[in-house]
Amino acid sequence: MRAWCVFLLFLLCTAAAAQSKRPPRLEPLPEPPPPPAMPGGPDEPAVNIPVPQGHQVEEMREGGRVVALKVTPPGGKPYYLIDTSGNGNWMRRDSLDTGLAVPMFPILEFE
Numbered sequence: 001m002r003a004w005c006v007f008l009l010f011l012l013c014t015a016a017a018a019q020s021k022r023p024p025r026l027e028p029l030p031e032p033p034p035p036p037a038m039p040g041g042p043d044e045p046a047v048n049i050p051v052p053q054g055h056q057v058e059e060m061r062e063g064g065r066v067v068a069l070k071v072t073p074p075g076g077k078p079y080y081l082i083d084t085s086g087n088g089n090w091m092r093r094d095s096l097d098t099g100l101a102v103p104m105f106p107i108l109e110f111e
Contacts, residue, residue, distance in 0.1 A: 051057050051071055060068040065086075072078040081090040 069081040
């Protein structure tokens with residue numbers, strides 16, 4: 001019982017000390033300046049990626065930027081052009097599978 005009284009007294013003392021150390025009256029911060037104008041926008045030229053004529057192309061965008069293209073040749077298997085680093089170097093992949101195969105076998109079965 002005595003330990004609880006000491007603990008409560010400690011809490012009251014720390015709360016009183018925290019209230020007595022209030023900072024002086026604070027002033028509001030001024031408004032930040034507007035951000036600088038970014039190059040680009042509607043005047044920026046469109047990027048053309050050469051794809052053979054007759055192939056169907058589907059864009060995959062992320063944040064307004066083209067990050068991948070699905071190219072389907074007429075009568076053929078689709079492949080993907082992926083910009084992995086964001087610098088415009090496109091890599092061809094036959095699927096979006098990363099090659100990571102998680103083992104999926106049962107560990108324990110209940111009847």
